[in-house]
Amino acid sequence: MGAKEGFIQFKRETPVSRDPQERVGDYKEIYEPFSDEKLNHQAARCMDCGIPFCHNGCPLGNVIPEFNDAVYEKDWAQAISILKSTNNFPEFTGRICPAPCEASCVLGINKDPVAIELIEKSIAEKAYELGLIQANPPKKRTNKHVAVIGSGPAGLAAADQLNQVGHEVTVFEKDAKPGGLLRYGIPDFKLEKWVIDRRIDLMKQEGVIFSCGTEVGFNIKAENILRNFDAVVLSTGAAQPRALNIRGSDLKGVHFAMDFLGKQNQVVGGEIEENPISAKGKHVIVIGGGDTGSDCIGTSNRHGAASITQLELLPKPPKQRTVLNPWPEWPMTLKTSSSHEEGAERVFSILTKEFIGNEAGEVTGLKLVDLEWMEKDGRMNFEEVEGTERIVPCDLAFIAIGYTGPAQNGLLEAFGVESMENTLPKSKNYQSTNPKVFLSGDMRRGQSLVVWAISEGREAAVKVDEFLMGASSLPQKDESFFQVEESLEGTE
Ligand SMILES: Cc1cc2nc3c(=O)[nH]c(=O)nc-3n(C[C@H](O)[C@H](O)[C@H](O)COP(=O)(O)OP(=O)(O)OC[C@H]3O[C@@H](n4cnc5c(N)ncnc54)[C@H](O)[C@@H]3O)c2cc1C
Ligand code: SF4
Incomplete structure (x- = not known):
């Protein structure tokens, strides 16, 4: 290991994201560049633990302390060689992985974890820049x-x-x-x-x-x-998307999230002129509190939605780990995505009971009710809170409750x-x-x-x-x- 006390000397730092007001005007990646010097400091924070829990945290078994050390030593050839031994596409995971490795980083017990995902993306991009990733066809063919x-x-x-x-x-x-x-x-x-x-x-x-x-x-x-x-x-x-089988789910303006998101990729990629589903000026409600729902928020903001609300059936998670969810488990804490930062109201413990429509068959509102969650026989159950049923305006609803x-x-x-x-x-x-x-x-x-x-x-x-x-x-x-x-x- 290169740096002995990097984790004491340097704080965790990751790239600054562009101003939310500015970035909703385009579909480009949101992060500003990060200097080589700052990256070197981040790699120096790795403690090269005797038992690196991050290895098991990563589903690919990425050999994390070793590539951190190579980055610290500025040995990019060694870094990419270690990284590609377990991961075919670090340029993808380095951008969009939720980084379970970081949740199990030993530093995370009482400090901010090593910025592993950022280091991974940086290795991949540096390797492309330096010509270290080249086509390497097999020498022999098996004829299979x-x-x-x-x-x-x-x-x-x-x-x-x-x-x-x-x-x-x-x-x-x-x-x-x-x-x-x-x-x-x-x-x-x-x-x-x-x-x-x-x-x-x-x-x-x-x-x-x-x-x-x-x-x-x-x-x-x-x-x-x-x-x-x-x-x-x-x-x-x-x-196969999970359906929400309630009254009104066939109304115009009620869509599965993927019908919106996939089309938007096609628009940005120049394959089609415009998204058949537009959120411009609409009151958008996203049903489902996960990542797909969050992607609908980011895309709706870029369309210029009038308002966006995200509904989640489950209670609001805590900001910090609880005693029942210790390190190195995946933290069941409140996650705020870059799309949330761009603007959306988030409502937890809420059930969608019905889509309300007008005579033209278009969605105009959602009937909602607050929930109270309680433990019964070792399982979490909910009950509707009396007197909280209400109809909220909605002219575009996305169902994002999984597959x-x-x-x-x-x-x-x-x-x-x-x-x-x-x-x-x-x-x-x-x-x-x-x-x-x-x-x-x-x-x-x-x-x-x-x-x-x-x-x-x-x-x-x-x-x-x-x-x-x-x-x-x-x-x-x-x-x-x-x-x-x-x-x-x-x-x-
Ligand atoms: C909106 C959204 C956002 C997500 N964001 C993230 C994220 O940020 N980070 C993350 O880690 N994961 C994310 N995920 C999850 C992640 O994308 C998936 O887990 C991953 O893509 C699964 O990979 P796969 O190769 O199994 O399937 P897929 O990526 O679904 O690929 C399957 C492919 O098979 C093709 N196909 C299907 N049937 C046929 C056929 N009959 N003939 C030919 N081709 C066929 C499809 O067109 C598709 O291209 C997200 C998922 C969604 C829906
Ligand atoms: S960011 Fe994802 S792919 Fe990369 S080391 Fe962590 S868990 Fe593995």
Whole structure:
């Protein structure tokens, strides 16, 4: 370790974000540049602990103290070499990961944790700038053909790993461009799309074939894929939105969040002229207190909404960890996103009972009621608070209450993949009930995070390689990691 007392000498510092009033005028990333000197100080704060809990906090098992030290020593070649040994796409996670690693950083016990995510993004960007990330096609080909269906982070990671060991990989993607929710879902102000294009260009140079605008099961049949490829990786995401089955949910002006967000990515990307859903001058209500809801807030503010309110069923979380939620668990504390900073009212412990409409079938209001939460028989239950039922004005409502699992469109059945009662496909070691078909990402584990999707893609690739070749030289997390994974549930 380079700096002995960096954690005493330097305070945590991360890039300043642009003024909220200014940044709602565009869709560019919100952070100002950060100097090399300041970054060096941040890397110096790492204590190189005997047991670095951050390793297990990161779903990829990123080797964090080692790359922090390389950054402190300004050895960028070493830093990127360590980082890419566990993470195919640090330029994505360095921007949009909620950083469970930081929640388990030992410094976080009584100080601010090391700025790991920032260091990760900086390593990736510096490595591109210095030409340390170059196309590196495999020296030998195996003549085995793999179809990867879906080009989100899981599919991309699986394709990258399998290509590196010499398999001929074709990625089929139904959308016009690759990236999955990275491209059509996550707003441009969190992740500008040139970051994805840069990586896709590299993967193409390394030999991965992308067939975009191809919906498997529609443009090309599953049986053709099964006949023409030696193995298949399904990584089609968890696209089935959770519905809010209450009166009025079919009114005009009530939408699933993704219908709004995906279209906005297309507008910013120049694929379409305007978003068919406009929040301009509207009273917007976002139902769901999570990240997708927060993305609807940021996008609605950029449209020029008259007001934005976000509703959450659960009680307002505490500002600090409670005794029941100690370090290094994921902190169940109040999170204020950059979109919240740009302006929105947040209401907790509230239930939406009905959408109210006018004669033209348009939403005009929401019937709401306050809730009181209490513990009963070891479980949290709620009761409506008498006399609090009211109707609030609303002319645009977004439902952002999560996803139930893979799209129910017959694709899994067409590949001979059986599902469980909860609609997630059955899998053992990433292999489905059809031995030739492997599963990864949100479609296997349910709605999750980009970092988990990359991890799933990497692990599924090992199993595909073993299936094709009898053994695999690809890196793999050991069993003990997956035991830790169970204790980290709730970070998603
Ligand atoms: C609005 C929003 C914001 C989010 N923000 C964050 C964030 O800030 N940080 C974070 O870590 N996570 C975030 N997430 C979660 C994260 O995006 C997902 O966990 C991750 O993208 C899952 O990756 P995946 O590869 O499994 O699936 P996806 O990214 O969903 O990709 C699946 C791909 O499969 C394609 N596909 C589906 N069916 C077919 C077919 N039949 N033929 C061909 N292609 C098909 C789809 O078009 C899609 O491109 C967010 C999610 C949403 C919805
Ligand atoms: S991928 Fe996420 S959890 Fe892992 S080191 Fe980077 S920011 Fe932390």
